[in-house]
Amino acid sequence: MKKLSTLLFSALLISQLAHGNVTNGEFEDWSSGTPDSWTTIDSGISTSESTSVVKSGSSAAAINVNTATQGSTDFRQSIAVNSGQTIEFSTWVYHTEGGMRARLYVDGYRNYSNASITNQWQQLSYTYTANTTGNIEVGLRFYDVSGFDGSEVVYIDDFQPNSGTNGGGTGGGTGGCQVNSGSFELLTDNYASETSWEITNAQSSVEASGSGYANNTSYSEALCLADGEYTLTINDAYGDGICCSYGSGSYELVIEGTSLTSGGNFASSETFVFTLGSGGGTPPDLTGYYADASGLTGYNLKTALYDIIKGHSSQGYGGLWTFYSSNSLDQYYENDGSILDIYAERPSSSDPYTYSPVSDQCGNYSGEGSCYNREHSFPRSWFGGAIGPMNSDVHHIFATDGYVNSKRGSYPYGEVSSATYTSQNGSLLGSARSGLGYSGTVFEPIDEFKGDLARAYFYMATRYENVISAWESNSSSSDAALNGSSNQVFENWFIDMLKTWHNQDPVSQLEIDRNEAAHSYQGNRNPFVDHPEFVGEIWGN
Known part of the structure; x- marks a missing residue:
């Protein structure tokens, strides 16, 4: 694959004596109502000195934004930099009404x-x-959001690194977010110009974003987010992700020291929905299919979802073959x-073997590649055998190689430290890794499908809430994963792992399409595909 490449950096006009440093970043020096050295002030904004709202020192800049025309709201200066120099730029912003946001500019628009x-003060950094x-330009641009009334004051202070401080230092004093x-941690691949990302809030307004990166470079973009629901989207313009064919790129979202999601091996884009705040954030405002769950959180939300999705129309165990022949076809990887x-499935290379619908159904098998059958991802021994409607519920039963299915058996999913068997796509059977919270034998699917399987398990915990508490004692494997309750359902080690898988492998187009097909087939949906945030609302973040 040949990619379009290279990031062009603009050389701008005015040099500063201290390379990498902003002049008058603390806004202590003023002339005729204008902060010294800040030379690019557009027609849509005006400035004045503030001595009442101040982050540090005795003065801050009060920026009065009086237009929704964003091309007229830039506030900048030019500074000198040296090739290869790494600098941590930051500034503090203070909003007064909430109808305007600021965007950091560092040789391009950033966070x-x-x-x-x-x-209250919040910090932006890049x-x-x-x-x-x-020379490059640094500064801010101001953007109106819902609620902007045509004029709003935003205070800024302590733009770092300031003249007299260490170039590359973070500055900003104390207090933080x-x-x-x-x-947002990002390691770019060989074609960084194709990579962009953004975090949007529940109103689809952009809270943070980034683009215009250098190849094979690590970035750490600071975030400061209020409680609420957000969506992270990372894009690759060429459509082959940032790992692993053209460099080992990766990304990770970290909030309050906890990794919420990470990845790099995707196609054109990948999304991740998360909720911040105690108790799972604001209760969801739902309509349509999920209207009866609106305003609920925790296990009350789970029970409401049970009432919505229970009573589906079972199509029988044999009907799964028909579903697979129409709705379990590869239109996402080889598209064959x-x-x-x-x-x-091997997401990044050719599959070791392929199966034709219907004609390659199992049957007998002697090894991998013989035939495909019906894999109960939630083993049927856990719910007592060939008992309906669980035994034919397509939301948790997937088409898989018969031989690998037999190797998995009824072992719980987990993360393997020492494999006794490895399938040709890298799925593992073996001893659970140290620290997982379980020491028995587990089966580990490849990363590409871990989130899919986790959401199938959250579905099972919800759809069968009325009976699942009795399944713990049905086998040693069900006893390892289930805790005998109808609310949490799973043992702590298992629920923690499922949430990690859910976060690290967000909902894909494959899952969305399969959910739609399952709804048409048996009349109910997997809520955790439609609303991934329900996982955090019910089981916590």
């Missing part, structure tokens, strides 16, 4: 402030590595119309 955080020796602080087998 947004959170407009909903009013009457780590920049200079590609050439020359006063709500949910974190970072073969059966999409989660235990054989």
Whole structure:
């Protein structure tokens, strides 16, 4: 694959004596109502000195934004940088009404402030590595959001690194983000110009974003997010992700020291929905199919979802073959119309073997590649055998290679430290890794399908809430994973692992399409595919 490449950095006009340092970043020096050295002030904004709302020192800049025309709201200066120099730029922003947000500019538009955080300081920061020796522009642009009334004051202070401070230092004094602080960690691949990302809130407003990166470079983008629901989207313009064919790129979202999701091996884009705040955040406002669950959180939400999805129309165990022949075809990887087998699929290379619908149904098998059958991801021995409707519920039964299915048996899913068997796509059977919370034999699918399987388990915990508490004692494997309750359902080690898988492997188009097909087939949906945030609302983040 040949990619379009290279990131062009603009060489700008005015040099500063201290390379990498902002002049008058503390806004202590003013002339005729304008902060000294801040030379790019557009027509849509005006400035004045503030001595009442101040982050540090005796003055801050009060920016009065009086237009929704975003091309007229830039506030900048030019500084000199050296090639290869890495600098941590930061500034503090104070919103007064919540109808305007600020976006950090460092040789390009970078991170947004959170407009909903009013009457307190929040910090924006960006780590920049200079590609050439020359001048770049730094500063801010101001954007209106819902609620902007045509005029709003935003205070800014302590733009670092300031003249007289260490180039590359973070500055900013003390205090930090006063709500949910974190970072978006990014390692770019060989074609970083294709990579972009953004975090949007429940109103689809962008809270943070990034693009215009250098190849094979690490970035740490600071985040400061209020309580609420957010969606992280990472994009690759060429459509082959950031790992692993053209460099070992990766990303990770970290909030308050906890990794919420990470990855790198995707196609055009990958999304992750998360909720911040105690108790899972604001109760969801739902309509349509999920209207009866609106306003609920915790196990009350889970029970409401049970009432919505229970009573589906079972199509029988034999009907699964028909579903697979129409709705379990590979239209996502090789796109060859073969059966999409989660235990054989290789997302980044050719599959070891393929199955034709119907004609390659099991049957007998002597090894991998013989035939495909019906894998109860939630083993049927756990619910007592060939008992309906669980035995034919397509939301947890997947087309898989018969031989690999037999090797998995009824072992719980887990993470393997020492494999006794490895399938041709890398699925593992073996001893659980140390620290998992379980020491028995487990089966580990490849990362590509871990989230899919976790959401199937959350579905089972919800759809069969009325009977699942009695399944713990049905086998030693069910006893390892189930805790005998109808609310949490799973043992702590298992629920923690499922949430990790759910976070690290977000909902894909494959899952969305399969959920739609399952709804048409048997009349109910998997709520955790439609609303991934339900996992956090019910079982916590």
